[in-house]
Amino acid sequence: MNDPEAPIALDLDDLQEIARPLLETSAFDYFAGGSGTESTLRDNVDAWRRIRLRPRVFRDVTSVDLSTTVMGTTVSMPVLLAPVAYHGMAHEHAEIATASAAALADTIMVVSTLANVALEDIATATPGGSKWFQLYVHVDRELTRSLVQRAESSGYEAIVITVDTPKLGQRRRDERNRFALPPNLRIANIAGRPTAADPSEIANYASSAFASVTLEDIEWLRSITSLPIAIKGVLRPDDAQACLAVGAQAVIVSNHGGRQLDGAVATADVLAEVSDAVGDAGEVLVDGGIRSGTDVVRALALGARAVLIGRPQVWGLAIDGAAGVRTVLETLRTETTLAFQLAGARTNAEITSDLIWAPSSR
Numbered sequence: 001m002n003d004p005e006a007p008i009a010l011d012l013d014d015l016q017e018i019a020r021p022l023l024e025t026s027a028f029d030y031f032a033g034g035s036g037t038e039s040t041l042r043d044n045v046d047a048w049r050r051i052r053l054r055p056r057v058f059r060d061v062t063s064v065d066l067s068t069t070v071m072g073t074t075v076s077m078p079v080l081l082a083p084v085a086y087h088g089m090a091h092e093h094a095e096i097a098t099a100s101a102a103a104l105a106d107t108i109m110v111v112s113t114l115a116n117v118a119l120e121d122i123a124t125a126t127p128g129g130s131k132w133f134q135l136y137v138h139v140d141r142e143l144t145r146s147l148v149q150r151a152e153s154s155g156y157e158a159i160v161i162t163v164d165t166p167k168l169g170q171r172r173r174d175e176r177n178r179f180a181l182p183p184n185l186r187i188a189n190i191a192g193r194p195t196a197a198d199p200s201e202i203a204n205y206a207s208s209a210f211a212s213v214t215l216e217d218i219e220w221l222r223s224i225t226s227l228p229i230a231i232k233g234v235l236r237p238d239d240a241q242a243c244l245a246v247g248a249q250a251v252i253v254s255n256h257g258g259r260q261l262d263g264a265v266a267t268a269d270v271l272a273e274v275s276d277a278v279g280d281a282g283e284v285l286v287d288g289g290i291r292s293g294t295d296v297v298r299a300l301a302l303g304a305r306a307v308l309i310g311r312p313q314v315w316g317l318a319i320d321g322a323a324g325v326r327t328v329l330e331t332l333r334t335e336t337t338l339a340f341q342l343a344g345a346r347t348n349a350e351i352t353s354d355l356i357w358a359p360s361s362r
């Protein structure tokens with residue numbers, strides 16, 4: 001018998017089309033789009049689905065524990081919210097809605113530098129939830145320093161430094177739409193920065209204000225904060241090792257959701273080599289195209305400690321605010337629990353590399 005109270009089965013793949021009519025075209029395209037021909041955007045999703053698993057049997061998987069720690073922060077499941085700019089374009093409650101959903105789900109929201117609500121206000125509104133701050137390193141070092149200090153004094157538990165944006169990728173959809181922040185929204189963390197009064201400045205903001213990050217910048221940031229640091233936007237073993245050598249605790253394997261170098265490899269395809277290179281020297285996280293519990297299992301089996309989701313949180317937010325984001329997270333929790341059980345694993349530690357099937361050379 002169907003339980004009328006049971007949540008409606010939901011496939012995260014469907015969310016984008018449900019959200020589309022709820023958003024202005026330029027906002028939808030900003031959230032959905034990638035760079036160039038969008039080949040990396042598409043491959044991010046496809047690459048996970050190419051990976052086949054070898055489930056175990058003869059395990060009692062009646063009860064499963066998805067909880068883990070990520071850079072010292074305890075989470076109820078290995079699924080975090082990736083930093084995404086401009087939540088105010090998806091819902092009037094903006095980042096406050098997203099943060100409250102993350103807090104209820106007992107997972108981490110990574111708050112973007114480009115949030116529409118100031119980082120202090122997000123922290124005050126959702127005191128129970130763990131938050132990390134995503135830093136765009138600015139050419140202006142004092143601005144950069146103040147962002148880090150503000151995050152630290154507002155209770156953020158880690159800094160995520162995004163390093164794959166020396167320039168913004170070519171976003172053809174945004175160019176076509178002459179994308180600009182709507183008049184009621186602003187980049188709340190950065191006073192005096194572009195507002196809708198000057199949309200052309202917004203389009204160019206990233207390219208002019210963001211630094212082309214070097215390892216010296218990371219060393220400097222390491223010296224000004226005691227928070228753990230994750231470096232986001234790494235796709236190569238040598239870069240991952242360099243991050244750890246300058247004091248980062250984690251790397252996030254990411255191609256920015258296919259929004260930077262079009263033609264960059266899908267994150268699923270490089271995760272194992274980056275994890276192998278990092279070994280026990282740090283933690284490896286991954287994002288890009290994660291859309292199901294099976295994808296979560298694939299990522300953990302390839303060496304990730306946790307995954308982050310980008311666009312699905314935005315679609316949930318657009319559809320039903322905080323409740324919509326919560327539904328996305330709970331759907332992934334349900335799917336991940338089932339995928340653990342069907343793979344023969346009870347804990348994150350039991351998701352090991354032998355679950356990955358590799359075609360034999362015979």
Ligand SMILES: Cc1cc2nc3c(=O)[nH]c(=O)nc-3n(C[C@H](O)[C@H](O)[C@H](O)COP(=O)(O)O)c2cc1C
Pocket residue numbers: 030031032044082083084085112113114134162232254255256257258259287288289290308309310311312
């Ligand atoms: C609309 C949008 C805005 C984003 N804004 C940021 C940002 O401000 N900072 C950042 O580090 N990454 C940003 N990202 C990248 C995400 O953190 C993440 O790497 C990516 O969305 C993961 O892929 P997925 O959307 O397929 O899950 C953004 C991604 C999207 C789709």
